[in-house]
Amino acid sequence: xxxxxELSESECEALLRAGIVGRVAVxxxxxxxxxxxxxxxxxxxxxxxxxxxxxxGSNARGAVLAFEVDGFDHERxxxxxxxxxxRSEVLGDAEDLEQVRKVWEPRxxxxxxxxxxxxxxxxxxxxxxxxxxxxxxxxxxTRRLV
Amino acid sequence: xxxxxELSESECEALLRAGIVGRVAVxxxxxxxxxxxxxxxxxxxxxxxxxxxxxxGSNARGAVLAFEVDGFDHERxxxxxxxxxxRSEVLGDAEDLEQVRKVWEPRxxxxxxxxxxxxxxxxxxxxxxxxxxxxxxxxxxTRRLV
Numbered sequence: 200x201x202x203x204x205e206l207s208e209s210e211c212e213a214l215l216r217a218g219i220v221g222r223v224a225v226x227x228x229x230x231x232x233x234x235x236x237x238x239x240x241x242x243x244x245x246x247x248x249x250x251x252x253x254x255x256g257s258n259a260r261g262a263v264l265a266f267e268v269d270g271f272d273h274e275r276x277x278x279x280x281x282x283x284x285x286r287s288e289v290l291g292d293a294e295d296l297e298q299v300r301k302v303w304e305p306r307x308x309x310x311x312x313x314x315x316x317x318x319x320x321x322x323x324x325x326x327x328x329x330x331x332x333x334x335x336x337x338x339x340x341t342r343r344l345v
Numbered sequence: 346x347x348x349x350x351e352l353s354e355s356e357c358e359a360l361l362r363a364g365i366v367g368r369v370a371v372x373x374x375x376x377x378x379x380x381x382x383x384x385x386x387x388x389x390x391x392x393x394x395x396x397x398x399x400x401x402g403s404n405a406r407g408a409v410l411a412f413e414v415d416g417f418d419h420e421r422x423x424x425x426x427x428x429x430x431x432r433s434e435v436l437g438d439a440e441d442l443e444q445v446r447k448v449w450e451p452r453x454x455x456x457x458x459x460x461x462x463x464x465x466x467x468x469x470x471x472x473x474x475x476x477x478x479x480x481x482x483x484x485x486x487t488r489r490l491v
Contacts, residue, residue, distance in 0.1 A: 224370035308424070
């Protein structure tokens with residue numbers, strides 16, 4: 200078994216910016232939900248796309264959300280995770296949307312129209328890793344090239 | 346881009362039972378949190394181990410939780426996810442604990458004492474996959490052998 204250690208804020212941010220798939224936790228009237236999503240980091244915001252009537256579309260607007268990315272090396276039983284938390288905002292401003300699309304159009308893998316852009320401007324970010332002497336970024340199967 | 350399709354309840358359950366790492370979402374006074382965990386499925390309950398003063402130890406007892414597992418094939422941009430939801434219970438009964446340890450001792454990868462066993466008896470389970478013609482179980486890097 201391996202020692203768990205905190206990641207620095209800059210390590211957390213680097214891993215968050217490099218990822219493509221993450222998970223949003225949102226509180227709903229019938230308890231918390233988790234929704235896996237494609238995402239992009241634009242400036243200091245996690246941006247995801249959804250539909251107005253989805254779990255996120257119905258519950259995430261203006262709410263505090265938690266967003267998680269992780270990577271695991273099952274063979275060596277080690278891994279890392281990063282959680283960013285903050286209040287979400289639906290992007291409605293044309294200039295804002297243009298900026299998001301310019302830097303990175305969050306491209307969902309799934310087909311279907313996702314007209315709602317939800318941005319999480321995180322106020323806290325923290326992460327952990329199991330074990331030392333290895334690069335957490337190495338567990339990312341694909342990395343966003345920026 | 347690929348079509349998203351619902352997984353059947355039995356597919357969801359098979360994937361949930363095969364996994365080793367998942368994520369718990371829990372509501373806290375300052376919003377939802379996500380915590381990655383090692384887990385095991387015992388009978389029809391997801392069992393995780395934690396410490397009394399952790400985010401889970403402080404907020405998850407007797408609360409409705411969401412538990413998520415997923416697998417992604419980044420090269421082909423496809424994947425699956427399963428979410429099980431239900432009220433949690435701290436296992437305190439000696440017989441209950443013995444049963445859990447007999448079937449599977451949830452072995453955390455991280456070192457440290459995790460004396461609290463939290464069981465989520467799910468009341469709903471649902472999942473989705475992107476694309477067809479492939480086996481979601483194939484994306485599991487390691488499978489629990491039962």
